[in-house]
Amino acid sequence: MRRAGAPDKAQDWPSAACFGRPMHNACATPLRWGLVGPGKIAQRFADALSAVPGSRLAAVQGGRPSHAEAFAAHWPAAVHHELAALLADPGVDAIYIATPHQAHAAIALAALDAGKPVLCEKPLAATAAQAQAVVGRTAERGVFLMEALWSRFLPSWQQLRAWLEAGEIGSVHTIQGTFCFRLPYDAGSRLYAPALAGGVLLDIGVYAFSLAQWVMSAQGERAFGGFDVSGVLAPSGVDLHVAAQLHWPGGAVAQFVIGFDASADNACRIHGQRGTITLHPNFWESTRVTLQRRGEPERTLELPLRHNGFEYQIEAAAACIAAGQHENAAIPHAHTLAVAELSDAMRRRLGVRYPFE
């Protein structure tokens, strides 16, 4: 059911030259988004659309109809009460998925089958098997898919990558970070619910592991070589606090502590043979980055967000879709699958099992 809004007139698409980097208004890509899962983070996405010229929220679909209607009243959009209706809406060009984790894969598969490009909140799926199915369907259908790891497109993360690629700190040997905050135990929260694929590994571990993988890929290390993990489980049985060490074949290690039960400084430091780069707290939303080369004065850059930080990933996805790309070079499907497999393996080691596995 379309309750409001009408399809836009056809618009000219920008050239493939838009692909790759954040566009900063230089190359607006018109796109009408359909949003599935109008909860907390979906508000940030809807808000960011106002900072992306040409992109707008066209329609929403959610769990409880009253919630979807309230959301669409605040962020003006049509409301559909069934996923099939949203996917069949000719006024929707692309789908953003922001439901709890266990629902991501089925919604992504349905969207890809409907020929709609997908930007899916992290993690792409609750298990590696589900993630493989979704990535496989993207290849079959030839439709764009990206895990919404928004941090990779932030100016601070782009600066980090530029310094790494320029060899400013030499070969990376150690990555260290924390992602910890206090979240009182609540059996009703999706974060603690096994049936909703809760736990720290899938909710916040993906940021840490994905950052480490991205850093190491800048120096040609493609795959994780192995890991050590220890942790504490919540009363519901999901992972509450995890200490993880990742190894690469060349000898580099990444050490992260992630938890819902403690606070920490939440910075990330990348140590190389010639220096250190720090993504200042919170590393996943950092606006400040420091380069410290041995024997030289440190250099700190303030890199504020243009809006709320989601605008960069929306622009990156829109540019890929306009260019007919099936994946974004900054978040290739292989990276998503590698982190999904790592998360699965860590959960198994910790004894966490979801009821649907």
Ligand SMILES: NC(=O)c1ccc[n+]([C@@H]2O[C@H](COP(=O)([O-])OP(=O)(O)OC[C@H]3O[C@@H](n4cnc5c(N)ncnc54)[C@H](OP(=O)(O)O)[C@@H]3O)[C@@H](O)[C@H]2O)c1
């Ligand atoms: N990128 C980031 O910074 C960031 C931050 C937080 C979360 N996230 C990710 O965003 C996702 C959602 O998290 P959240 O905290 O926003 O969750 P949330 O507040 O619980 O919102 C989830 C929304 O999905 C709806 N929903 C549940 N099952 C659905 C289904 N099968 N089909 C359609 N809609 C469904 C819910 O409906 P009701 O209204 O009926 O409950 C609710 O509106 C997760 O993947 C999470 O990891 C990302």
